[in-house]
Amino acid sequence: MLRFAANLSFLYQELPFLARIDAAKADGFEGVECLFPYDLPVAEFRDRVEDQGLRVALINAPPGDWAAGERGLASLEGREPEFRDSIERALAYASALGAERVHVMAGLLPAGADREAAIARYGRRLRWAAEQGAQAGVELTIEPINPFDMPDYLLKRQDEAHAIVERIGAPNLKVQLDLYHCERVEGDAVAQVRRWLPTGRVGHFQIAGVPDRQEPDQGALDWRGALAAIDEISTATGWEGWVGCEYRPRRGSVERGTSHGLAWLRALASKN
Template sequence: MPRFAANLSMLYTELDFLDRFDAAARDGFGAVEYLFPYDYDARELRARLDANGLQQVLFNAPPGDWGAGERGLACLPGREAEFREAMLRALDYAHALDCPRIHVMAGLVPDGMAREALAGGYVDNLQWAAQQAAQAGRDVLIEPINTRDIPRFFLNRQDHAHEIVQAVGAPNLKVQMDLYHCQIVEGDLAMKIRKHLPSGRVGHFQIAGAPQRHEPDVGEINHDYIFEVIDEVAAACGWQGWVGCEYRPARGAVPGGTSDGLGWLRRRLAAGAAAP
């Protein structure tokens, strides 16, 4: 059975952020991820992880001015110094939280610029980031994101992400395979998992029901089947990563809203416990 991590930026939003760790552990999650840790002291976050027996498996590097609409720095010309400063800050947090993976958002294609003109700088930034992360024993992840949720995002397709990873040539640069984004842009999820997971270039999965980004048992993706595919391929190739639950509960930020929608997780945990 895949190992599931609660995304605390989207789940349990009826609670204060620091209280979400307790809630995730009570519901049976073994790990957490979230967008950004930087509003909190790393020691406080580590205390919440330790108190609940949770692993921190992923967070994002600083993305620029998030409130102003920026969604990453890695592809942006002229922002290299800011990108490097952001990556070093992320690595400090990763060390404190014992987090093995940092997602580096690519950024938006600037108005009037061709996507192709950004590729060289993007690769250069990722080579530098991967080198720094390797020295710290961390992986760097890049994620294709659909252009409906984030218009003009630089990286949208799985094959493009894998081409970038191969161009960079660093073994600790990997793809964050978000199946929600993949379904919207490309579909054919099972075959893409079978193609890419054995390559060693997939560092993390994320899931959400499509098209509304609710629970994985709501919408057009048959996640029970997808989980079986991940299990099968992972067993064959030795992959031991996590599946991040990055969705918006259908009941929203109401008391118990996240937990009430976790029937899909409880069924899988029960099935795993009953397996020989």
């Protein structure tokens, strides 16, 4: 059976952060995830999640200077000390929080930069990060991101990410397959699920509608087909990951709230 995690950085923005955890529980989510929780005391986050009987599926490692446009440090030349600090900080927070995995953002490729050199740096740093994650008992993920939302991001395609993970060969380093990004870059997300999930290299899924990144039940994404494929393959292989709901609610106003856009999730729950 599929397990869904509410992304607290995207959903329930009509509520204070900790109250979003309560709302996620009330709406039937089994887990939560978020981007960068580091301004929130970890004990407050952990206690609220535990009080609601939820799990933390994923957090992101610090990405560098987000306000200045940085989108990860893992491939950036000359930034190894900051990258290592970001991983150590993320793993300490994840361990204290009980988060199952940490997403490590690759970073942007500067104009004119040598992509192969950036990929090589990325691989070396991921190998080190995976070793640290293994010691902490935390899984790490890398995620291809579409160039419409994030121009110049180093990693765009599933085959690129899987090649890196396969080459490194660390059991706790996986690919984060975001159906929204995948559909926008490669199309036919159902086929991508069927191609990549059986490899054992997918650690986490995320979902949103295409192209507007709203609820999955609007737009071009075959969300029913994709979720059915994940469910089918999970049943056959024993995969026990999460589907993170990382989208911008079309009805996310204070007056109506995120919950009003969850008819698609309630319909799935009613069939199980």
